[in-house]
Structures are given as C-alpha cells and as structure tokens.
Amino acid sequence: MSEVMKQQPFHPEIEDVLPADVFAALGDPIRLGILVSLAAFDEVDKVRCGSFTELASPSLLSYHFAKLREAGITRVRAEGTARFISLRREEFDRRFPGLLDSVIETARRDPSVPRISNLG
Amino acid sequence: MSEVMKQQPFHPEIEDVLPADVFAALGDPIRLGILVSLAAFDEVDKVRCGSFTELASPSLLSYHFAKLREAGITRVRAEGTARFISLRREEFDRRFPGLLDSVIETARRDPSVPRISNLG
DNA sequence: CGACAATTTCAATGATCGTTGAATCATGGT
DNA sequence: ACCATGATTCAACGATCATTGAAATTGTCG
Numbered sequence: 001m002s003e004v005m006k007q008q009p010f011h012p013e014i015e016d017v018l019p020a021d022v023f024a025a026l027g028d029p030i031r032l033g034i035l036v037s038l039a040a041f042d043e044v045d046k047v048r049c050g051s052f053t054e055l056a057s058p059s060l061l062s063y064h065f066a067k068l069r070e071a072g073i074t075r076v077r078a079e080g081t082a083r084f085i086s087l088r089r090e091e092f093d094r095r096f097p098g099l100l101d102s103v104i105e106t107a108r109r110d111p112s113v114p115r116i117s118n119l120g
Numbered sequence: 121m122s123e124v125m126k127q128q129p130f131h132p133e134i135e136d137v138l139p140a141d142v143f144a145a146l147g148d149p150i151r152l153g154i155l156v157s158l159a160a161f162d163e164v165d166k167v168r169c170g171s172f173t174e175l176a177s178p179s180l181l182s183y184h185f186a187k188l189r190e191a192g193i194t195r196v197r198a199e200g201t202a203r204f205i206s207l208r209r210e211e212f213d214r215r216f217p218g219l220l221d222s223v224i225e226t227a228r229r230d231p232s233v234p235r236i237s238n239l240g
Numbered sequence: 241c242g243a244c245a246a247t248t249t250c251a252a253t254g255a256t257c258g259t260t261g262a263a264t265c266a267t268g269g270t
Numbered sequence: 271a272c273c274a275t276g277a278t279t280c281a282a283c284g285a286t287c288a289t290t291g292a293a294a295t296t297g298t299c300g
Contacts, residue, residue, distance in 0.1 A: 009278095018232045020149045023223075027144030028258080050276060060259060062278050067257095081267045081276050102222040103143075112138045129248095148288080170246060180289060182248050201246050201297045 009069060009076045014091040017072035022096070025071030030055055031064050032107040033114035035073070038087055039104045041119040049076065049083040051119050073100075129189060129196045134211040137192035142216070145191030150176055151184050152227040153234035155193070158207055159224045161239040169196070169203040171239050193220075 025031060033055050041047055052061050065085060068074040072092060077084045092100055107113045145151060153175050161167055172181050185205060188194040192212060197204045212220055227233045 018149075019226050019230050020147055020152055020232070022226075023143045023152075024147030027140055027147050029138075029140045030258090032140055032143075048276085057260075058277060059261075059279085063258075066278090078266090078277095083277065096226050098222045099226045102218045106139050106142075106216045106219045110139050112140070150288090168246085177290075178247065179249085179291075183288075186248090198247090198296090201244095203247065 008078055009066075011069060011075060011088075012072050014072050014088065014095045017095065019096070022071050022073065022099075025067050025073060026103060028064065028067070029113055030060075031068055033116070034064060034068065034085075035087075036104060036107045036113055037116040037119055038074070038085065039108070040115075043120055044089075045077065045084055045086040047085055047119055049085050052116060054116060055114055128198055129186075131189060131195060131208075132192050134192050134208065134215045137215060139216070142191050142193065142219075145187050145193060146223060148184065148187075149233055150180075151188055153236070154184060154188065154205075155207075156224060156227045156233055157236040157239055158194070158205065159228070160235075163240055164209075165197065165204055165206045167205055167239055169205050172236060174236060175234055 026035070034052060037052070037055075038047060049061065049065060050058070055061065056064065065074070065076060069076055072088060072095070075086050075088050077086075087100070089100070146155070154172060157172070157175075158167060169181065169185060170178070175181065176184065185194070185196060189196055192208060192215070195206050195208050197206075207220070209220070
C-alpha cells in the first residue's frame with residue numbers, strides 16, 4: 001500500500017563515462033559473453049537478466065551486470081519481479097563512435113567468449 | 121666476456137592473446153596514454169621506453185609496459201642500455217581486425233587520457 | 241676496473257577484483 | 271496473509287591490481 005515505487009538501478013550520464021572504465025568493464029570473459037549475447041539478439045529491451053544463468057550464478061551475474069551498467073554500456077529496467085537488460089546503443093555510439101561495433105565483432109569472433117544460445 | 125646475450129622480453133604468440141586480456145590491459149588511463157602517444161608518433165620502433173616518464177615513475181612504467189606487452193599490444197626491443205617500444209600493428213590487426221583503430225580513436229578523443237607531447 | 245645511465249625487479253602497501261553461498265528484498269499469485 | 275519467484279545485497283575468501291621506493295641488472299664509456 002505504501003507509495004514507495006520500485007527504484008530503478010543507477011545509470012551514469014554517458015558523458016561521465018571514461019574510456020578506461022569502459023575497457024576495464026570489458027576485461028572479463030563473462031561480461032563479454034553477456035555483451036555478444038545481447039548484441040546477437042534483435043529484440044531490444046526484451047531480454048531478462050535471468051536469461052544468462054548458463055554463464056554464471058544469479059549472484060555473480062548481478063555483479064557483472066552492475067559492472068557493465070556502471071560503465072555506461074548497458075541499461076537495466078525493472079518491471080514487476082523481472083529485470084530487463086539492454087545495450088545503451090545510441091548514447092554509447094554517440095560518446096564513443098565505432099567502438100562498440102568493433103568490440104562486439106572482436107568478442108563475437110573469439111571462441112573464448114561464452115555465449116547464450118536461445119535468448120529472449 | 122661471457123657469451124650470455126641480453127634477453128629480449130617475452131612476447132606472447134598473437135593467436136594466444138584473448139580479447140578479455142586485451143581489454144583488461146586497456147582498462148587503465150596510463151596505459152591508454154602510452155597507447156595514444158605511441159600511435160601519434162609516426163617513426164615506428166624509434167620510441168624509447170624512457171620517453172614516458174611524465175606519465176609515471178620508471179618503475180611504474182615498467183609495470184605498465186609489461187601489461188601491454190603481455191596482452192600482445194606492444195613489442196619491446198632491447199638495444200644497448202635502452203629499450204624501444206612499438207605497437208604490434210600488423211599482427212594485432214590480423215588477430216583483431218579494426219579493434220586497435222577504434223580503441224586508439226576512442227582514447228585519442230578523450231581528455232581523461234594523458235599524453236606525451238614530444239615523443240621520440 | 242669503476243662510475244654512470246636506463247630500465248627492471250623485488251618487497252610491501254592498500255585497493256579492487258571475481259567468486260561463493262547465505263540472507264534479503266520486492267513483486268505477483270493463490 | 272503466505273509463499274514462490276526473480277534478482278540484489280552482504281560478508282567472506284584468496285587473487286590480482288596500481289603504486290611506491292629501494293635494490294639489482296645490464297650495458298656504455300672513461
């Protein structure tokens with residue numbers, strides 16, 4: 001009954017994001033796996049955070065989601081009991097033109113990066 | 121008099137380099153500064169390691185050089201008492217096409233990345 | 241040889257990282 | 271109200287990180 005609304009997670013202003021923080025966030029195979037899986041799925045903003053449990057445990061996923069989110073790479077939206085994760089495509093591309101594409105291509109091509117088969 | 125030759129530093133085979141390790145190596149402002157400064161200087165293989173002392177102390181520089189080297193990004197050649205650092209351009213571009221260019225552009229455009237004025 | 245210069249190595253530090261498992265929180269359904 | 275579900279938070283752990291300053295290394299030159 002309380003009027004307390006569900007707090008959406010914190011997202012940095014894209015101008016405040018520094019290159020070194022972006023690269024640090026990309027410096028982990030699980031996070032690269034989240035990134036390539038997200039990029040491979042075409043229905044934006046329809047991917048539940050829980051879809052990634054074959055990459056890591058729920059609690060570890062939450063940690064990695066936070067890293068990506070704090071680096072300005074992803075956005076997380078809470079809806080009911082679920083959470084949806086998506087790329088901050090336009091903003092990020094404006095801030096760092098061309099970077100995300102070559103990062104995704106690099107990760108996509110490499111077998112050391114884990115993947116989610118059936119997302120969504 | 122001994123026949124012991126000066127050991128050149130270790131460089132990984134470029135095929136053994138993993139994307140996550142590359143990004144981890146890029147996740148530091150000093151190392152991004154080394155990278156953009158190297159990229160801005162046209163005379164390849166003519167840059168002394170000691171040219172970067174305005175970015176950090178010699179001992180800290182040595183640490184960061186090792187990180188970049190172990191990630192397959194740079195090459196270090198010992199010559200006499202000096203050491204020369206350079207990008208592993210062709211190899212790296214073959215392994216991760218397009219990546220280095222957009223990383224350098226990203227770092228070059230950002231004022232948070234330190235720079236060396238007069239290299240060489 | 242001995243002094244010097246360029247650079248690395250080593251030991252130590254506090255901070256952050258990736259991971260685990262248990263506890264907590266929020267929401268929706270019965 | 272209770273319970274189940276989806277997900278985060280917390281405390282703990284060992285590992286690695288960035289940094290410092292002192293010591294060691296390597297090569298050059300007198």
